[in-house]
Amino acid sequence: MASMNRSDCIDEVGMNQKTLDREHRDQARHSEITSAHDLEMLDPAMRASFSEPQIKAITTLLNAPKGRPAPKLVDLELQFNLLAHRFFVVLYVGRNRRTKPRDEALEAPARNGNIIAIILILIGFNLLISFSIILVAYLIKAAIGITLFPGPH
Numbered sequence: 001m002a003s004m005n006r007s008d009c010i011d012e013v014g015m016n017q018k019t020l021d022r023e024h025r026d027q028a029r030h031s032e033i034t035s036a037h038d039l040e041m042l043d044p045a046m047r048a049s050f051s052e053p054q055i056k057a058i059t060t061l062l063n064a065p066k067g068r069p070a071p072k073l074v075d076l077e078l079q080f081n082l083l084a085h086r087f088f089v090v091l092y093v094g095r096n097r098r099t100k101p102r103d104e105a106l107e108a109p110a111r112n113g114n115i116i117a118i119i120l121i122l123i124g125f126n127l128l129i130s131f132s133i134i135l136v137a138y139l140i141k142a143a144i145g146i147t148l149f150p151g152p153h
Helices: 006-040 044-049 052-063 108-144
Strands: 074-082 085-093
Touching: 006 052
Parallel strands: none
Antiparallel strands: 074 085
16 A cells, blocks of 8 residues: 655645535536526516515525435335326435424324324234235145145045
8 A cells, every 4th residue: 555645645645635625616506507597487576676686695595505405214115007097106214403482282182093003003913914924825735745733625
């Protein structure tokens, strides 16, 4: 392994910093183009009613960095066709990273309904997994040729 001296490290860091600056500049240019496009989509009469400080404030707001979605432990998104309709199922499991709690507490019927729904979903998953395990075990048994009950049946 070749050793790097201090000037090589500084040059490498400087090169990375230049690359980051270029990417930041490109991203800023893209956001400026996007915000200009968004402002052009306004009705011309409404756009003309804004003063320059208001337009600058709107542009700043449109260029502000947007939050990224938090990573999930489970991110399952399924789409399927059933008869003439298209349905989707989404399941996200992850840590609650929201900053604001719910303003109002759930009422008793909604809370009880949620508990019943969770129990039914867990029972359904349990039955599905159990059935799958039994089916795979039966197919393996049949493929190997094991008979549990001697004689014809």
